[in-house]
């Protein structure tokens with residue numbers, strides 16, 4: 505069961521209270537003040553939409569539409585909504601790690617205001633993702649287009665943050681080896697996933713689909729990361745984070761939602777380490793210097809390297825460079841030089857003789873990388 509921390513218990517003693525994998529009860533702006541600087545890897549925020557609904561809405565058969573008319577979605581003006589948005593975004597920015605990223609989901613009612621304020625606060629917009637709903641609600645009055653999508657803004661903390669997590673290779677591999685696009689197709693939350701009370705009534709009016717959160721989390725976090733959701737609602741972020749081996753911290757002001765979220769998360773079984781390993785591409789592999797091969801005894805000074813067809817050869821020097829024909833340089837520079845090219849990947853160009861055949865020195869780099877992986 506996720507611990508539920510009343511905000512009163514938290515203020516002033518956050519260092520003693522473990523807020524990891526907890527739901528903090530209270531207003532998110534105040535609750536965020538109690539969290540340490542730079543303590544979360546990612547944020548998923550599904551703030552009030554400020555729907556400004558006037559009166560009740562009926563279907564053509566006169567049945568009442570279960571619209572979002574709750575207190576938490578009421579703001580007296582755009583100015584009040586903007587001030588609230590600025591306050592929670594600023595508070596989020598402080599707790600986000602320098603290379604962390606934030607997702608904010610919204611509809612046409614609020615997302616443009618939110619996006620402008622994010623830019624004003626120096627967040628750096630990376631993408632706007634369109635969540636296209638497979639099964640959207642109809643437009644009952646027939647006076648507008650059917651509203652069939654929501655928008656998610658994905659942003660880094662600022663323009664300087666370059667090393668944010670983006671599991672590009674894994675997303676591509678899971679998408680028929682095609683780059684993942686910015687328009688995502690998912691059904692709205694329904695069926696057995698939708699939390700209902702004993703009378704069959706929806707527990708939360710805007711419960712998000714787990715598949716949407718799963719893609720957000722798989723795209724922008726790693727196992728063990730901490731994901732903050734300042735508008736926790738029914739706990740979708742917490743449930744998916746736990747299943748995917750991530751930590752969460754949720755903030756929610758309504759006790760009924762907290763109770764439902766805590767029970768929901770308690771029932772989730774996390775996936776195992778093997779299922780959660782994230783595929784990475786070549787760029788994500790640790791850098792290995794050629795010198796590391798000499799230090800590990802995999803090659804030795806004086807040893808001769810050649811290309812795959814033995815047209816060119818070079819001698820390994822004790823300082824980690826190669827020499828040939830009176831020239832010296834790195835494996836890359838000398839590889840390019842002997843061929844008369846501008847550039848060359850020395851790891852795949854130079855080969856060593858293992859007594860049976862010629863092999864690229866890249867195989868020796870893999871030996872070092874495998875050793876490094878065992879240290880993780």
Ligand SMILES: C[S@@+](CC[C@H](N)C(=O)[O-])C[C@H]1O[C@@H](n2cnc3c(N)ncnc32)[C@H](O)[C@@H]1O
Nearest residue numbers: 531532550576710711712735737738740756757
């Ligand atoms: C759009 S819903 C989030 C739904 C959630 N993503 C889910 O899947 O269930 C927004 C939630 O934020 C909560 N909320 C609104 N204002 C808040 C505030 N100032 N502090 C904390 N929670 C707030 C509401 O009670 C509501 O549950």
